[in-house]
Structure formats: C-alpha cells, structure tokens
Amino acid sequence: MSRDVQITFDCADPAGLAAFWADLLGYRLQAPPGGFETWDQALAAMGVPPEGRNDASALVDPEGSGPRLFFQRVPEGKQAKNRVHLDVRAAPGLTDDARMAALEAEAERLVSRGATRLRRHEPAPPLGTGHIVMADPEGNEFCLD
Structure with missing residues (x-):
C-alpha cells in the first residue's frame, strides 16, 4: 500500500520560507478553507490572533502530483546538518x-x-x-x- 507524504520544515518564518520554496519548485500556497477568500480571513474567523498568523504555512503542487510542503514555526534555530534533504x-x-x-x-x-x-x-x-x-x-x- 502506498501512502501520501507531507514534507515538514521547522522554521522561524513560515510565510517567508514557503515563498522561497514556492518559487523554487513552482508550487502554490494552499488555498484557504471554503468560504474564505484569504488565509487572514479564515484565521481571524478561527480566532487566531494577528501575532499567530505566521505560525504555519503550506504549499501544494499545482499539478497534484508532488507532496504537500508544510512550514511550522519553532522557537529554536537549525542546529546541525540535515540528515534528509x-x-x-x-x-x-x-x-x-x-x-x-x-x-x-x-x-x-x-x-x-x-x-x-x-x-x-x-x-x-x-x-x-x-x-x-x-x-x-x-x-x-x-x-x-
């Protein structure tokens, strides 16, 4: 049985790093939930305060074949060489x-x-x-x- 894969990046600036990888890979920002035109509208409706609205970001392959990329804010910086790249x-x-x-x-x-x-x-x-x-x-x- 095959499984879907998501690649997750721990980072300091999810929106900024997502923009870099979108440019590199030709991916696009994942669309906000139905009923919302922007993520800011959706997050406000969910009660996420403005200071928490860059805690995560996600990219998707516009052709639907590549894995989803997820970027999550973490407090610590990168510590060592990647073991997977x-x-x-x-x-x-x-x-x-x-x-x-x-x-x-x-x-x-x-x-x-x-x-x-x-x-x-x-x-x-x-x-x-x-x-x-x-x-x-x-x-x-x-x-x-």
Whole structure:
C-alpha cells in the first residue's frame, strides 16, 4: 500500500520560507478553507490572533502530483546538518557542460532570492553527474541535481 507524504520544515518564518520554496519548485500556497477568500480571513474567523498568523504555512503542487510542503514555526534555530534533504531536479534532460551550466544559472537565481551556495560537486562518470549543494534562507540544505 502506498501512502501520501507531507514534507515538514521547522522554521522561524513560515510565510517567508514557503515563498522561497514556492518559487523554487513552482508550487502554490494552499488555498484557504471554503468560504474564505484569504488565509487572514479564515484565521481571524478561527480566532487566531494577528501575532499567530505566521505560525504555519503550506504549499501544494499545482499539478497534484508532488507532496504537500508544510512550514511550522519553532522557537529554536537549525542546529546541525540535515540528515534528509531534497534533491531538486533543475536540469532535466541535460548532460555534461550544458547540465552544469543550467545548475549554475539556477544556483545564481536562488542566491538572489536568499539561498546560500555551499559547494559544487563536479561530474564523476560513469554514475556521478555533478550537483550543487545549496541552503535555503533558514539554512536547510538541498541539492540542485
């Protein structure tokens, strides 16, 4: 039996980190509950005070095939290297120099949006196609692959 998966990020700024990942993945903010035009309206109706309205955020794949991403505010900052990370396929169908050039271009774009470039791994044939290790604005590692 297969199961749905949600990926959860502990973070300081759920709305800000959700916006970064939405841009990176082409995801969109999950729509508010029925009967509400905005999340602010829904949260107000639920009695959530203004200072608690950035305690969580969620993104969904507009095509419905990828996992939901959930961002939740936690009091502590990131403590250590991720033991699990996302590989973002940023150069599908490309090989060799063209592939690495596409990864470099995406890395530059993401740095301009708050990411940090950590290191580049050169292609190592036959199995290693090369990748770039990045960190999102709150330090969570991911790879452009």
